[in-house]
Amino acid sequence: MSGNEQKYIQQAFDSNWIAPLGANVDAFEKEIATYVGASDAIAVSSGTAAIHLALSLLGVSSGDQVFCSTLTFVASANPILYLGAEPVFIDSEPDTWNMSPKALERAFVDAAREQRLPKAVIVVHLYGQSAKMDEILNLCNRYEVPVIEDAAESLGSTYKGKASGTLGKFGVYSFNGNKIITTSGGGMLVSNDRHAIQQARFLATQARDQAHHYQHSQLGYNYRMSNILAGIGRAQLEVLNERIASRRKVFNTYLQELGDLLTVNFMPEMLNTMSNRWLTALTINENAFSTTSEILEIMRNHNIEARPVWKPLHLQPLYRGAKYYPHKEKSHVAERLFWSGICLPSGSNLLEGDQMYIIDSFKKALRMKEPVREMV
Numbered sequence: 001m002s003g004n005e006q007k008y009i010q011q012a013f014d015s016n017w018i019a020p021l022g023a024n025v026d027a028f029e030k031e032i033a034t035y036v037g038a039s040d041a042i043a044v045s046s047g048t049a050a051i052h053l054a055l056s057l058l059g060v061s062s063g064d065q066v067f068c069s070t071l072t073f074v075a076s077a078n079p080i081l082y083l084g085a086e087p088v089f090i091d092s093e094p095d096t097w098n099m100s101p102k103a104l105e106r107a108f109v110d111a112a113r114e115q116r117l118p119k120a121v122i123v124v125h126l127y128g129q130s131a132k133m134d135e136i137l138n139l140c141n142r143y144e145v146p147v148i149e150d151a152a153e154s155l156g157s158t159y160k161g162k163a164s165g166t167l168g169k170f171g172v173y174s175f176n177g178n179k180i181i182t183t184s185g186g187g188m189l190v191s192n193d194r195h196a197i198q199q200a201r202f203l204a205t206q207a208r209d210q211a212h213h214y215q216h217s218q219l220g221y222n223y224r225m226s227n228i229l230a231g232i233g234r235a236q237l238e239v240l241n242e243r244i245a246s247r248r249k250v251f252n253t254y255l256q257e258l259g260d261l262l263t264v265n266f267m268p269e270m271l272n273t274m275s276n277r278w279l280t281a282l283t284i285n286e287n288a289f290s291t292t293s294e295i296l297e298i299m300r301n302h303n304i305e306a307r308p309v310w311k312p313l314h315l316q317p318l319y320r321g322a323k324y325y326p327h328k329e330k331s332h333v334a335e336r337l338f339w340s341g342i343c344l345p346s347g348s349n350l351l352e353g354d355q356m357y358i359i360d361s362f363k364k365a366l367r368m369k370e371p372v373r374e375m376v
């Protein structure tokens with residue numbers, strides 16, 4: 001916590017307004033919109049809810065296709081199923097670990113030939129790193145398909161000077177307990193289309209018609225954020241820049257201490273982007289003397305919570321049989337990242353001594369038999 005949350009929570013109690021809506025909700029929405037440079041924002045119960053609302057606003061329904069990054073948490077794609085639509089998963093590319101423009105283009109070519117273009121493209125900014133948005137937006141604009149940016153992990157990151165989540169039609173942020181700032185649970189939908197956000201507010205409040213009685217003409221959802229959680233979010237937002245600086249410092253320490261190991265490669269930061277480094281992610285190459293599963297087990301035995309990279313959605317049992325486009329023929333980047341990737345502890349409050357313990361344990365897990373890069 002930032003230490004200032006209680007002030008905003010007390011304001012909610014003093015006003016006797018703790019349910020969804022309220023002064024904190026209104027202020028939190030405006031503050032997020034201002035921070036990222038979006039025209040408007042709506043605070044909701046989760047990032048998943050925000051994606052669901054965005055797809056609903058774009059008219060996604062049964063039988064439609066939606067293209068989606070495959071290397072991501074399942075919440076990025078589940079709302080596609082909520083609406084009865086079909087996900088088409090797009091592989092990653094090596095420069096950012098995010099959606100491959102090459103794979104996306106092949107998916108568009110096939111969809112156009114079949115006269116079944118997707119209703120939307122959901123691009124995920126993985127672990128804080130922005131995808132290649134110029135290439136992706138150029139393709140989507142060519143086919144007149146709107147983009148939803150799942151920026152759940154990348155609040156505070158930038159792409160060519162613009163905030164992650166503000167380049168597409170809609171942007172989505174998450175304030176889950178593990179995110180760079182948290183409300184314990186919650187999310188935000190942002191857009192430069194004020195009318196769309198106003199419609200999202202309507203849908204997220206059970207789609208109640210303007211009438212003195214309770215009248216509903218279309219399906220709505222109970223997705224609004226509570227006034228208390230929004231107060232927590234306001235205090236958290238005040239320290240977001242400090243959190244980003246802390247996460248980047250954690251990453252730089254890992255890079256300094258492990259970057260010379262031939263078997264380790266860190267997630268890249270593309271030129272003209274700034275990652276919030278929500279998590280420090282790296283891969284172990286095929287010359288390593290330990291597998292990722294062995295390393296993770298050793299770390300667990302040292303009471304260190306390291307984790308694998310997200311399992312690609314096209315490999316998940318839930319999405320068995322879904323269409324999938326690899327980066328290149330016989331080049332499945334997301335699968336390779338899954339089998340070789342590890343996320344190290346990256347908390348903003350990670351103490352220097354604890355991080356060095358993690359680094360030492362990680363080196364031991366690698367068995368320290370690999371050579372060190374020679375300095376040129």
